[in-house]
Amino acid sequence: QKEVEQNSGPLSVPEGAIASLNCTYSDRGSQSFFWYRQYSGKSPELIMFIYSNGDKEDGRFTAQLNKASQYVSLLIRDSQPSDSATYLCAVTAQDSSYKLIFGSGTRLLVRP
Amino acid sequence: SQTIHQWPATLVQPVGSPLSLECTVEGTSNPNLYWYRQAAGRGLQLLFYSVGIGQISSEVPQNLSASRPQDRQFILSSKKLLLSDSGFYLCAWKISGTGDQPQHFGDGTRLSIL
Numbered sequence: 001q002k003e004v005e006q007n008s009g010p011l012s013v014p015e016g017a018i019a020s021l022n023c024t025y026s027d028r029g030s031q032s033f034f035w036y037r038q039y040s041g042k043s044p045e046l047i048m049f050i051y052s053n054g055d056k057e058d059g060r061f062t063a064q065l066n067k068a069s070q071y072v073s074l075l076i077r078d079s080q081p082s083d084s085a086t087y088l089c090a091v092t093a094q095d096s097s098y099k100l101i102f103g104s105g106t107r108l109l110v111r112p
Numbered sequence: 113s114q115t116i117h118q119w120p121a122t123l124v125q126p127v128g129s130p131l132s133l134e135c136t137v138e139g140t141s142n143p144n145l146y147w148y149r150q151a152a153g154r155g156l157q158l159l160f161y162s163v164g165i166g167q168i169s170s171e172v173p174q175n176l177s178a179s180r181p182q183d184r185q186f187i188l189s190s191k192k193l194l195l196s197d198s199g200f201y202l203c204a205w206k207i208s209g210t211g212d213q214p215q216h217f218g219d220g221t222r223l224s225i226l
Contacts, residue, residue: 044217046214090215099158099171103155
């Protein structure tokens with residue numbers, strides 16, 4: 001059973017702090033990794049994607065990938081109340097690059 | 113730029129009634145298309161995906177079916193809805209041919225079965 005695991009949260013951080021969201025995956029052959037943000041009642045929207053080990057930065061967001069540890073994370077710097085949402089981690093399935101396997105998401109709450 | 117349209121936004125149906133949800137993509141050719149269901153407070157469950165016209169891959173055995181009658185049109189159907197079919201249905205697309213490209217979601221249909 002291929003799995004993507006995330007802590008359901010809620011992860012509560014004060015405004016201006018760094019929020020760290022973590023994700024582990026079981027399929028060692030996964031090649032591509034995605035973070036989506038989903039506001040309550042809305043559809044997921046793509047935040048970032050990463051393919052290579054290391055860090056990838058985009059504005060206030062940094063994705064980190066460690067394939068040896070099968071671990072991917074998302075850091076949000078200078079967290080804002082508008083960042084409060086559920087963050088979904090997704091990885092490609094080894095048996096089909098057409099498919100993504102999604103975690104259940106971590107709910108982030110940024111306190112003003 | 114590419115856009116994805118999904119309708120209706122909300123739907124209330126009685127148990128045993130049929131279902132048809134439609135999704136269309138604009139601004140790209142031969143996209144990969146996907147139907148997901150999200151139960152309340154849960155992750156995304158892949159239901160069907162298609163890599164071309166007339167081609168459908170089913171991920172979960174159930175009373176739902178999918179069709180792709182045109183390149184950029186994806187339809188989710190059921191002949192008889194069950195209570196367990198309630199949920200948030202999401203259509204997604206991605207550029208064909210490479211696994212690296214992300215999927216992009218429509219606004220979703222919230223389906224309630226009475």
